[in-house]
Amino acid sequence: MSAAQRALELRRDGDLAGAVAAFAVAADEARSDDPRVLAGVLCEWAETLTRLGDPLAGAARASEAVELLRTAAMIGDRAVANPEAARALLVLGTAELHGGDAGTGRLAAAADMARRAATALPTEANRALLATTLNHRSTQAQILGDLAEAVSCAEEAVNVRRELAAGAPGRFELQLASSLNNLGGAQYESGDTLAAAASVTEACDVLRRLFDRCVLLGEHTNELAAGNRLFDEADGALAGHGQRQKRVWKQHGVAERKNR
Secondary structure (H helix, E strand, O other): OOHHHHHHHHHOOOOHHHHHHHHHHHHHOOOOOOHHHHHHHHHHHHHHHHHHOOHHHHHHHHHHHHHHHHHHOOOOOOOOOHHHHHHHHHHHHHHHHHHOOOOOOOOHHHHHHHHHHHHOOOOOHHHHHHHHHHHHHHHHHHHHHOOHHHHHHHHHHHHHHHHHHHHOOHHHHHHHHHHHHHHHHHHHHHOOOHHHHHHHHHHHHHHHHHHHHHHHHHOOOOOHHHHHHHHHHHHHHHHHHHHHHHHHHHOOOOOOOOOO
């Protein structure tokens, strides 16, 4: 097993500190390889550092990946669409966002590159990357107060993940629920509480289907635990919208809805 494979295994098992150490070894091993290989390892390392709570170190590793790809003419005005560049810009933008710097254009650039890559080659992997990038871009736009952009990106992410979940529900329903919950938050912040209620309610419905299937199959996975956390968040969002949503539903002639 290579150091990179070991690092990914450690991360899957929740040992983020061990994964960080393994990715450092993997990066050293990959420095003589194709720059794209090293950039990929650096991105995984950066993502793990950010998840571990060190976004500044994550941004440093992701910046190195971006510069490698820029030197290889994979990032820049004349670069052709490629998922490696989108991924590197996404990881860097996410690290910067977690580090408190929401004003960079990395996530917008990542979304543009991911959209171009998914259009040129609409594989499942490229479309999944696009949806993830759009989710993060929507979050950034909310922080910056650009609510129209936040809603637009969140809607696009939901549409992509809805298509993916239709073909492979076991792999994409949790991600669809996450995008729906994110869309609901953007809609609520923009003042569209009726649409927000519908989005978050659908997120809860998707998660219930996921839970039912896992129980039926006897599966108890990390994904199920993540789904439980997301369900609590979405369920709490519905409760938090509370009375204001009921007034909006009444104004629109919608019967009061229960989320349980």
